[in-house]
Amino acid sequence: MTDTQQRAAAKAFAKNWKDRGYEKGDSQIFWVELLTTVFGVTEISQFISFEDQVHLDHTSFIDGYIEKTHVMIEQKSINKSLTAAIRQADGSMLTPFEQAKRYSSELPYSKRPRWIVTSNFQSFYIYDMEKPGGDPEIIQLEDLEKEYYRLQFLVDEGNTNLQREMEVSIAAGEIVGLLYDALAKQYVDSTTERAMKSLNILCVRIVFCLYAEDAGIFGQHGMFHDYLEEFDTRHMRKAVIELFQVLDTKPEDRDPYMEESLAQFPYVNGGLFANEDIEIPQFTDEIRNLLLEKASADFDWSEISPTIFGAVFESTLNPETRRSGGMHYTSIENIHKVIDPLFLDELKNELKEIQQITVQRTKDKKLRDFQKKLSNLRWLDPASGSGNFLTETYISIRRLENEVIKELQRGQITFGFDESSPIHVSIDQFYGIEINDFAVTVAKTALWIAESQMMKETEDIVHMNLDFLPLTTNAFIVEGNSLQIDWESVVPKYQVSYIMGNPPFVGYSLQNKEQKNDILSVYVDEKGKPYKTAGKIDYVAGWYFKAAQFMQGTTIRTAFVSTNSITQGEQVAGVWKPLYDRFGIHIDFAHRTFIWDSEANMKAHVHCVIVGFSIAPNQAKRRIYVDGRFKEVNNVNAYLLDAPNEFICNRSKPLWNVPQMTTGNRPADGGNLIIEKEDYEEFIRKEPQAKPYIKKLVGSTEFINNKERWCLWLVDVKPAELRKMPLVLKRVEACKQDRENSPDAGRRKLAETPTLFRELNNPASFILVPKVSSERRRYVPMGFLDYNTISTDLNFIIPEATMYQFAILTSNIHMAWMRAVCGRMKSDYRYSANIVYNNFPWPEPTAQQRKKIEQTAQAILDARALYPDSSLADLYDELTMPLELRKAHHQNDMAVMQAYGFTKGSEAYKSEAACVAELMKLYQKKVEEIEKR
Template sequence: MALLSWNEIRARAIKFSKEWEGETSESAEAKSFWDSFFNVFGISRRRVATFEKSVKKAGGEQGFVDLLWKGVLLVEHKSKGKDLEKAYNQAKDYFPGLKESELPRYILVSDFENFVLYDLDEDGERRFKLNQFPQNIELFGFIAGYQKQEIREQNPVNIHAAEKMGELHDKLKIVGYAGHDLEVFLVRLLFCLFADDTGIFEKNLFRDYIEEETREDGHDLGFYLAGLFETLNTPVENRAKNIDENLNKFPYVNGSLFAERLGIATFDFEMRELLLESAALDWGLISPAVFGSLFQSVMDVEQRRTLGAHYTSEENILKVIKPLFLDDLWDEFEKIKNIKTRREEKLNEFHEKLASLRFLDPACGCGNFLIISYRELRLLELEVIREILRGQMTLNIDLWVKVDVDQFYGIEIDEFASQIAQVALWLIDHQMNMKVSNEFGEYFVRLPLRKKPHIIHGNALLLDWDSVVPKKELNYILGNPPFVGSSLMTKEQKEDLKQVTKVIPKAGSLDFVTGWYIKSSDYIRGTKIKVGLVSTNSVVQGEQAIVIWRYLMYQKDVEIHFAHQTFQWNNEAKGKAAVFCVIIGFSSMGGLPKTLFSYPNIKGEPTSKSVDMINQYLLEAPTIFIDVRRKPLSDVPPMIYGTKPVDGGQFIFTEEEKEDFIQKEPLSEKYLRPWIGSHEMVNGYQRYCLYLADCPPQELRKMPYVRERIEAVRRMRSESKKPATQKWAYYPTRFIEDRTMDGDILIVPSHTSENRKFIPVGYFEHGTIASNAVFQVIDPDKYIFGILNSSMHMAWTRTVCGRLKGDYRYSNTLVYNNFIFPEPTEKQKSDIGKKAQKILDVRSKYTDSTLADLYDPLVTPPDLLKAHQELDKFVEKTYGKTFKTDEERVAFLFEKYKEKKYRQELNSSNRKS
């Protein structure tokens, strides 16, 4: 039986309220009253609820629930004029005696004349009288099948349902029902469970079929389900004449969901109970957008431990689809609403446009992006229909709803996820149909399923996307392709990416996600297709930003038209490293309006502004590709890597190890020198290295413990698999890359936390050896120290450096050598040196604090912060300008970089000529 329309329900409610007007006796008429109440919504009370269920109350005594619909509704009925507050408390007293799956979401109390409905999930209550019932029927959408649906990402119902399905999955797998058949089987069960609570099937039809038709031991359940699936795939007129009456109540579904013949699943008592427990949940509350990912995660026991963490949040999806298409469509609709001439014609044209749009997610997973996009498109269509009809009654609402699931395309490498995506789109379609039914009072359902989403199971990097959807028909590409760094890819992923990137020079360091950028740029060239992709922020940092975007912008004519700068992806499991993402919207159309979203707080909400340009670093600045340089572009001392010993740890000592070694080998003391790497420098502890480059042979022969270590280094190098290392086995007293500097050195760590406002740069005395985890430069007058500690240099670093996770990965060839130092007068240079010295003086006051302590943004001493601010003023004065933001600083430096590089190239050209 189909759902009743709201118009029909309202008419029945009016009749019900008149029929029961003046009734007073609880004992005489309560059961008939509630049978009639359920009939208002076209539901047989016997199908869903029982009277007088025996339950142990909170105090232990026996009680009887007036009416219980397990897991949904508990009714407590009183005679007219009785205290309904007392009735509510009595209803709550039954809860300790109910199973978890029986606990209701709603409590309804009544005395014939008055009603109070309590929503225990939302902690709300609504009161009305019998004669007001027709105006309050929407409160009971959960009875009628018009379930109010909100996307609640952490809704316990989503997680509980996924856990139940996960248990069933495991048990089926244990008994040998696995692989493709198991995946399709579970997806079909998902559809049936959802259909049971949302009006696709009669209320509880699937649950009752299992409960009433199959044996308790479960042994015949697999056969009955196979028969059900066959029935759902058969039009009613083509079914056998003597088909079981209960089986024939199921509608014809079609849509290919039940077309494939599967092996028969085997069940036992426990597995049957699991399925019935799943059916007892209210699947009308479950969000297809969230549940799909949860459902997929049940396949993995490890992932199941963090259910609720592995979904793409609606908030993040909207960050993509709103600037990609949704905002523009709403703006267009608002303009059409306000025109005076040809208004209805324009509304109809706009409606046709909505029905013509085509969307592709080429890494769709369980379909989250497609589901939310479809829902938002349907919500907009609903507003359009409202405007067209303007209060007119319609008896053919199906003629007005034109947006459908066949407008959506997806590619997914995981077969199970691709099946979930297809079903989830049908489910969200049904939820939107219920919303339309609620709006216009006419029941609207698309059954049998005549159209289906185009979800392709395949490898998006190897597929021709034009074979999935011709580019001339597509409007938008969207999604979040896999986040896999270049060093973490599997062998297969590397090979797949290589097929896409082979046309790009220096593509070896590209992350896996860049394959989707390249495929998109190839596909959209010469079209009006717009793309919006989520990816880790590595695609706009370091050398990767140069390699990928030089190809996209120069070879494929890509232009960025909206972007979200780095923000923290907020849906990772607890205990996992944070993921820092960007969203980039692009096309091959020039001149589109541009919007840039920035995050004052990386975990907070963005601010947006219209800009004239967005470059590959997602800044309002010119598009300039900064290449690796071997020498500084400015007239400054060179910065080089530190020393790389390749000694197997034989020449490196802690403070305690050094003292012990000197006790055994006193002559070694003068060859043990301070050793500084990033970790030692920032965290303030000392290590030493045995530096033997200037130790004469006759002295080495007097130090047996030193000779032992030399022999260990020789052996380690000779056993190396690298030929270059093997050669150095002949020189075991030397470091393989010795870059020891003769003088005081300024050291910059190669890696540092992105939380710090400044990279903790430091000075070290002559004799200190810098490790290969830092960079070093000679800076006798503190000028370089001052510039590197300035906000100008830090803004540049944040933009062009690479990242390791979220942390800065400093580079001499990319960051330092390309940075445009100011051209100061001698006095300005001296002033900067003095302000730099002030920073060092303030640091020295905090003798017990490490650089990590001093530059922790939460505890940086005020006088140190002030010293940096004073330095900034002098540095910016040297550039001849003051800046309010880092974006202004970077835009200025880009312009200076372009000018400087152009002058150098011009001078070089003139010299050659």
């Protein structure tokens, strides 16, 4: 079904079921009609089951279960609440979701749902069981025409073929690893540049031969194996060298008297076997057995996925080399998160619409035009690595072309095309830039393998043999530093349709000297000078800047995978403001933060975003993806929110008239002024005079987890008193020596005051805000402390703050702002005074509203006090948060929202993203007011 058809079907379905729906009589009809008419399910009886028994202490029935997509449905009658508890047969009170969860717990693990959907015919509440404790997504029946795509998970089945390809490809990578290690041992010195390059080329050639014999490219199955089997270990090296020479020689140029076993091999071309000046070591019995048994006789290489295998193959490189280069490898699923919204969804929809045409002559013309369009597109991956983005894109485009060929063929055996070959799409349309020479070779080989596999699929459609060898196509993948070379030297920009990829992930604090220089040479203004913030942005930002430059005056669209840090905190303005102000980019779609794993041996658990952007006008609705499902919005800003294009800049003072937030105290003492919990009692026993100078010390960990730690706070100590405390004096002397030995001049200066911390912030009372807090908490734990506690520099403090200010800062409004604009440490919140607090838009409450807010703040503290033995970590864990505290926070949230004018039913009340959008409008207004002064 096309998008237009699905929208129409969803509209008709919603109209048909408006204001109707009885749990017992209508449930099955409702779901059958939804799945068949809106989502195109054909064999409905095999797709969804109803009333499956589940045995608790009594027999119950699951309203609906879709095994293929792991969805459980709990249906209620129209107007029944989906959040209120309902009395069960056993007397317990459960919400519909809790009822479904209880059913789930009684199912075998393999059948437990990924998704639980509760419905009352007018609303769908969708719970993702990968996110326990998370709020449900809510879709209203009346909005189904616009939001049907958010229910796509009902029918999206896991691709079993892809799973098989993945398993085979990873197994193939393990074989390559064994071969690589065995061959490396045979080099005189495998660490030399020539030896390492030769080893990489040798592995690539062997893999191509293994694949070619299993895929039938060489002619008959097992040719490579049978040829090698003729030679014992001592002669195998020479046999391999001779084979490589033959594969690189045209039949007419070969020795007419060569052995038949060599002469039967075809000419490969393409340069894969061209360089004969490589170092090939002597083989061993281990290598011979690996090649003939494990790698050949026992394994079928024709089943590998070239996309996955390219990444796995590259994992045979030294892991340290891979890590320092910032390279990570993307799964096929994640590649499609980039290429589907960038171009593939649009092309698929275009083909679907052509397939709906009933006039055959018109349809055939449209199909041929569409095929020509596919053959004219060009893709550039400026950080191509092992080519997995290019390879998967080639496969996807060729599959579209094969659909076209199948439509034009109409099942006929006679080939119905005028051209000599039905295939127009070529790997010549794919361009890449990659700094690693081995990766360049792997990428080209992966594309050739993909070309072979797709040609085989075409042969099955047209019922004729197509010649794969000799290779006549070649992907244009250039070896070089993408941030140093001119991309137009690889491909003229007017030829490029799309740019894509996953550039290296290297944080600004982890960049080596060359990488820092790369960024400073790329992120420059019109006068060629580096932007002030260029030294504090991630390495990946260089690709965004060069892509924005490259796209000028074109219709190119770009999408990159990136670490989420470029869309958070201080980096947002540094990375994105030049792209908006200077190049006029706009974000077309974005995947918000997700954990991104690879198929390589060393999996890279990275918190990523995907950003698709362009410069040319784009009238299509913008999309924000969360957990694979998207929402259409009017704008996507650099924080990946549906909000205005504002940049929250580093600000030293608050925009609003509120107290200054400052950092806690940095000891800078080498640990000598700190008394750990286990040492405290012994220290006091031996040095009782020190007790008046000891205060509780809290960093973020101590504050949140209620851990005891102490420090010597010697601000007011007199020299005579200090000399009476030898243990204290000993610690002061050690602190002095630590500071004197520091390579930092500022710290050496502190040796003049060895009794003191670097900062001396000890107000009578203050609000403490941890700098880092878990993303699993809805609220960042904050609290009031007094002068008896010293905060370290791992916290922020607000001296002499009020209950009103505490209430605002601990509200869901401030938490929403913080989540949107703060930086992250991995995925944890990294609070910032200069970004989060100083830019936060404060409300202007009435006196009555302010009084109410102060009361709800006190209620939060009172609720905490009910649990004196529980830490803030215990109290703010979403699983263990006490009901009294949750209610107190809810009441505080309501009071604060009223102060902002976010009334019940408003978008800002219902949605955190909408709330942040309103806050950004307030921020924008305030900044404009200040600029006018």
